Amino acid sequence: MAKNFDKSKIRQLLIAYISNDIPYADYNELMDYLQEAKNDGELHVFMKQVWNAQQVMKPFSELESKVLYQQILSDKRFTGSTVKIKTPAYKMWYGIAASLALLTLTAVLMLNNSGFYKEKEFVSKNIIKNDIKPGTSKAILTLGDGSRVVLTGSENDSLMKNAANIAKASEGQLVYDHSVKTGQLTYNTIETPRGGKYQIILPDGTKIWLNNSSRLRYPESFSGRKKREVELRGEAYFEVAHNRKQPFVVKTAQQDVQVLGTHFNISNYAEENETRTTLIEGVVKVTKNQGRDPQNGLILAPGQQSVLTEGALHVQPADLEVAMAWKNDYFVFKNEDLPSIMRKISRWYDVDVIYSKNIPDKRYEGSVSQFKDVSEILRKFELTGGVHFKVEGRRITVMP
Structure with missing residues (x-):
């Protein structure tokens, strides 16, 4: 490609795109790069180069790269249909796989195809009196x-x-x-x-x-x-x-x-x-x-x-x-209990965490950007069932 590009930035845009969590302006920027690569006949190679540029992440397998390749080719931007960007409430909290790429792909494909969760069917029980910005x-x-x-x-x-x-x-x-x-x-x-x-x-x-x-x-x-x-x-x-x-x-x-x-x-x-x-x-x-x-x-x-x-x-x-998740501005949890996760949240959002009794002994898997407000992070845990939160000032109470 003739155009100079920042592989790290495009890679982050790809992650947001896969998880259906990309702002419209970023979506257009990403698609401009991909469209140019497609016109040059280099789209598949271009995406693999961008993803594998990050040393600490496992590279795409051939199967994973093909899935992403087909997903982009079927995007409305390439088919000529009207583009609508929507952010679902539940994106990346379904079975983590061997790499962050496979995690996001697995989560989105299974949620979109199985109808596991529908936005209108869920009513949050979290009590958010004030939201808290990330670090x-x-x-x-x-x-x-x-x-x-x-x-x-x-x-x-x-x-x-x-x-x-x-x-x-x-x-x-x-x-x-x-x-x-x-x-x-x-x-x-x-x-x-x-x-x-x-x-x-x-x-x-x-x-x-x-x-x-x-x-x-x-x-x-x-x-x-x-x-x-x-x-x-x-x-x-x-x-x-x-x-x-x-x-x-x-x-x-x-x-x-x-x-x-x-x-x-x-x-x-x-x-x-x-x-x-x-x-x-x-x-x-x-x-x-x-x-x-x-x-x-x-x-x-x-x-x-x-x-x-x-x-x-x-x-x-x-x-x-x-x-390396924290350096890449992500939380990544693999078979991790709630107290361990909440200690990380406490340090990054500068909050105190207290627990009411009878908190479920569950382990969690998934990943999410550290740039989210704390309410978005907590809501993902609530969607898994059995736990709710109350945010007052800079204190989070964990409740069954």
Whole structure:
């Protein structure tokens, strides 16, 4: 195709299209790209390239890509009929499959063809006195001199004046100037509140995405040090700049992770009572901070995940969709109980969650965008039966 295009953006438009949750303007933009590819005789190849561009998601199988291909070819945009965009109440909560692509395809096709749910037949019992918006890019930076700066998505002139080695602090990203070398060991700390995410690029070029309710402590410069050490509390995704002479170490309360250059995710929330390290690319060594048993150090290969809980460290196959969902702005649940799900909702929407008695012991599967208001998220759980919610201020009550 002659036109330049953003594969990641088009991929998100495809997800919204498959789940029948796409605004009319976005629908037209997506169809413009697909129409151009169709005119060039490259539609099938184009869609596969767009979807498979996302490293952490499993690629389309041949069957899945054919289903999507036929769905688009039968779209009214290509047949010449009038286009009507409608957002159903129940879209993506029916049996999760091996990948997010198969999940959305399975959910939509089965719901549309079986008549499993009809909008007019359902009356919500949720009590929503006020809705709650999703989180945004925001954090608090504490500089070496103790001064604190609130980071948002806009330019911050005061920050630029206080820290000469910061090249950029805008658009949800904090970038350090690689050329500035500091002579003394000075640490900065960046913290995301509940309802916040933020990205940081360290002086060595390492990229870090910090999830909500997380904290990262790091030196202003790695120059002259044997190791590049940072401290993490909460959850973060790392793309470490390769430097064989200067290993990168992520320290948490229970473990250390040492790498040379690789992509991985660490989830270390205190309320989860476990630390999960998921390797996407490269090799990492995970070491417990306490004990000297044979499991003290483990080497992970891509697609593996280490779990440290109650002093025991073990390795298991990783579910990359689940591990990377937050970075891709999604909730993805697979066989997950309601308290675990509500802890994630609590952190992202900055709400308190309380429970009435007799909550059903059920497990849930599905995915949904993190850009939805909280009422839309809760309504999907209500549709599964047996659970309802009351939203008052910033408190959610879970009821049978």
